[in-house]
Amino acid sequence: INIPSNTAASDYVVHVDHTRHLFRFGTGARSDFIIHEDYQQYRNVLYSLFNSVTLHQFSWFRDQGTASDPNHSRDVNATEELTKNGVEILGESLFSARPASEPMWVANLHSAELRDAVTIRLNYLTGITKGKVHRWIVNNQLLHGRFYEDRLGDKNFSPQLFKTVRAADPYPDLLLNDLDVVATGNHNL
Template identity: 30%
Template sequence: VPVKGHCLIWGMDDKVPSWMLKEDVTVEVDRRLQYMSELYRGRFEQWDVYNEQLHGTWFEEKTGNANFINDTFEKAHRLNPGTKLFLNDFNLLNGPGYTGAMVHLAKKLIGQGAPVHGIGMQSHFPNEKKLDIDVLAGRLEILGEAGLPLWATEFDVNITDATSKANWYEDVLYLLYADPNVEGIIIWGFWSKFHWRPDAALVEGMDFQENESGRRVRSLWNDVWSTRATITPNSHNSSLVVRAFHGEYDIDVWVESELMTTLQVDVLDSSPSTSIDISI
């Protein structure tokens, strides 16, 4: 299972440990980067390097280093050369105010040569009273101007009304899935007993009962955006075509009632077609 690391640095004042106030900040940051990289090297596909960097500037202020973000990304990249490094912040998609600022920051860092590989959009809904898909689509379009992959990193919908919540989950997921710049969606918890916002959960109670939102989300993952097909060749040398959503697939090859082999294939959204040869 692919794993994302969250996070190496968090610059909000209330998120900095109290003991850090007494230490050399740059030395302690370097120590943390080294320690975390050694502990998890090769195990994470992504790292959120600097969390909520548009809202918290504690490290820049304490070090007097205006290029602290750039320097931190460069250090993280040297220690984790095979890991994608992300910016991550809120009010990019789920609320106004910081969408353009993130694009400006990303372009600035890229222009300075910083190894920034993606933008994480914390997606805690609703920040606004009404769900306006056109407004959200406009924000995604603006974020796409940074030229980086986008991930919805902390998606949840905190509404008490079951139907309204399910509608929000479904509509936002459709929007995210349809945008070519969005490469991934991470739902920020699913069980009501272990969720920072229990009303946003997809599964409730000690008996793990799936609610309406959970059923809708599971249906999108397993049914709507998944392909199942049974095809039969009409000769010993046939070409068969199946249109499929991108993802990982198992292909079972049967001859009469005997399973001859199972093949795994990745259908990538970056490739218009995937070809395989099967010989029995």
């Protein structure tokens, strides 16, 4: 702002309306709040402050369906609502390397059954979200656990999983996400 030399800066009031971020600026959100009519104010705050939202309900243990009949329709509806309003989606997560973060029934599967369940979930989720999710956390907290590698006896499970997800949907960025790695140093490969 250039102020003429014959006036004082205190004579001016500057008002800035921030209309858009030039970078991703996001938060976590609940899918049910995005689609439920009673949460319009919640959505208004999201749309005014953020251009990226992490939807945690995509996690397997938060699936509203059953082992034989998965149901993430709530999350897909939230994804469509957010995208319609210019918000990018980070899906958390396709799988988790920590057994406590997967459905209880998954822990009881034998190797072949587990592979089949992984394939079914992967095909289901990438099928209903293809081109809609901007970033996926593929195998969450891989430094905290190696559930699939250990149960399947396949040290290459996670790298192959990334390739399989990429083949199913070339659109999203694929991420490895973890927490508390540097702060405590308790987790490593």
